[in-house]
Amino acid sequence: MKNKFLLALLLLCPCAALLAQTYITNVTVVDVEKKRLIPNQTVVVTGNEITDIKKSNRIRVPENAQIVDGSEGYLIPGMVDAHIHFFQNGGLYARPDVIDLRAYQSITDEVALTKSDMEGKLRRYLKNGITTVIDVGSTYSFLEQRKEFTDKSHAPNIYVTGPLLTTYKPSIYEEYGPNDTPFTLTTTVEEGIAGVQEQLEHNPDFIKIWYIAGADGLSVAESAQKNLPIVKGIIEEAHRNNLKVAVHATQRVTAQLAVENGADFLVHSVDDEVLQEDFIQLMKQNEVVLCPTLIVSAGYTNTFGQRLEFSAHELQNADPYQLGSLLDLRHLSDTTVVEGYRQYANAPTTLARGKRTDSISKINLKLLSDAGVTIATGTDAGNIGTLHASSYLSELQAMQQSGMSNWKILEASTLNGAKILDLEDKMGSVAVGKTANLVLLNANPIADLKNLTQINTIINKGEVINPKELLKDSPEDLAQRQLNAYNLRDIDGFLEPYAEDVEVYSFPNTLLYTGKEIMRQQYSGMFANTPNLHCELKGRIVQGNVVIDQERVRFGSSFVEAIAIYHIEDGKIKKVYFVQ
Structure with missing residues (x-):
């Protein structure tokens, strides 16, 4: 017995x-x-x-x-990215409400790509040591799709909101289906409450408000007060259902009103004025978490201004196709649109405004961190120029520039990310x-x-x-990575995908040279001395370990049509054949 x-x-x-x-x-x-x-x-x-x-x-x-x-x-x-968006890919076509490029990439195709590539994004995050991602404004499609990865060891932990509840919805998002729109328009308190209740059916982990002031033609202060009852109604309804609330509020007035009325998580820095002691103490007393997202704005302006630079880490760890798309403005046919965005992004007033808001954001981050407010690292990845996973280090370095210590930054990137949803015990x-x-x-x-x-x-x-x-380079990945670095005139990044003993041929079999060092000599001078150097990919065929690219290369005011054939062996480009 x-x-x-x-x-x-x-x-x-x-x-x-x-x-x-x-x-x-x-x-x-x-x-x-x-x-x-x-x-x-x-x-x-x-x-x-x-x-x-x-x-x-x-x-x-x-x-x-x-x-x-x-x-x-x-x-x-494991690290936490406390602010990402699955509904955005991070490339040039991610936000049609910001720059309308539907003539080149349809909304249908871009939405389909976000869904089909969710696993790729998750693997990329995990490969970079990020074991938890928090999607701060998603769609019903992704609330459903996340279930596929709950128990998968190759995927981080995933926490997701439903669509952003907002009093301002860009008109272009009317073209999105009900399960794919990232916005729910709420113009009354009743609509705000209904927006929360609708999301409950999809089991979100929290609720997100897009508190946009001034889009209605009123001053920021007037608009913030006008929409405050809706914001308050949403927060109260979410809390009644035991859900925390994240709020997008970049002005001091909207941030303060949100915190005073129960917001749990501010997902951006205040960038219009340096914070005063009363607001700092309010944040601390209410135990509100701040996610500063310091680099996302520059991602847009650097892309539009065509002044992008990427580190070796980013070139090797970003989605190479989304990174490459950021350089498409150099060859898109609508030159009026392209030039308009370039002039705007590089205008002295735009540059001065960006410098000012960046400075204020960093000052405020240091003030809040020193006061003991909980800071959580987040990138806002998915927005144009802020690439999933690979942008994380740049965000950490921006936080460091604010004056935060490495210990505090690591705490913000781990334990404090867990605190957003009261998971610090787990x-x-x-x-x-x-x-x-x-x-x-x-x-x-x-x-x-x-x-x-x-x-x-x-x-x-x-x-x-x-x-x-977790993510092995395909032959196509290697070809794309070297193309990206070529267009960025980054000689080290360009050479990285090549074998040390690479062989370069004129098609069909004339050997031009062998070895990376000779290749470095060949391309370094061209990168340094050729104005308007840019290679546009016109077509690509992938057959096993061979990638065939149809290219249109601009040298100054001249163009050359060429075919490049890349042979990949042992994870590196071993042979290149040029057909002209």
């Missing part, structure tokens, strides 16, 4: 010994809660939970356990009892934020993942 009782107890109470265990050994734990580095630790993961952390000499590792050697590595909690730090969403780095992130990109291993939902296996 006793044996039967013990067997029943074991069946009813699964224990740690019956679950898969992983031991991360001899690692330095980055403690974001106490802001300290704890060397020579072994972290035990059982199932998808951290079950033990001790000095390595105090933990016995079973013979058959899965071991991750953390020697000379740094273990951080994630956000390396601690016993928390979900095993972890990133093993090869270098110390506190010494240099760039080390957050030096990712050795990812543990997501308890599963050990090699980041190189």
